Amino acid sequence: LGFVVAVVAPGPPAALLGFAVVGLGISVMAPLCFAAAGRLDPAETGVAVARLNIFNYVGFLFGSALVTGLWGAGVSHRAGLVVPLAAAAAIALFAFGFGERRTAANFVLLGSGQGAGGDLSLSEAASRPNAG
Known part of the structure; x- marks a missing residue:
């Protein structure tokens, strides 16, 4: 919801409000992901968390390059925000399959x-x- 507000915001105040909502929603993602990874195999918790961190770093490097470099500079920053919006929508859809x-x-x-x-x-x- 916050990404949608940020993408369609008519001005900076509305976009900042959208990003605040995004921050509130995403702030719980990392702890939940690490907890879920640790529950996969309690005997190998360190291995699971290490593998998860690999995806975190790859996502950070490629995601930021995609948004700011490829999309942001080539089209517009507003269009560049569609990429994380799509990623957040995919996470929301797939999250139901990872429940206990x-x-x-x-x-x-x-x-x-x-x-x-x-x-x-x-x-x-x-x-x-x-x-x-």
Whole structure:
């Protein structure tokens, strides 16, 4: 939503408001991505995070060159913002496929677990075969 506002903004104040919304939305992306990478294989968390960082650096280098160099200088800066807008839209679409897979075996009735307060988290429930 923030990128759309920034792209169609009639002036700098509206564009700054759009970028503020983008910043609020994107600020949670890195921690969520690192947490998801760490959950893929708990024994190899460092390897997963290192691989994720490779994509971060490549994306930063090529993304900024594409927006400022190829699109920004060749067409306009407003048109250059369409590239990150498309990337953000793709992330939003694909994000649903990366959610935690929940099955009936993952859920435990409240109060039946041995965790703090008697409740088990989903990860604790999955690790205990007869928790429910």
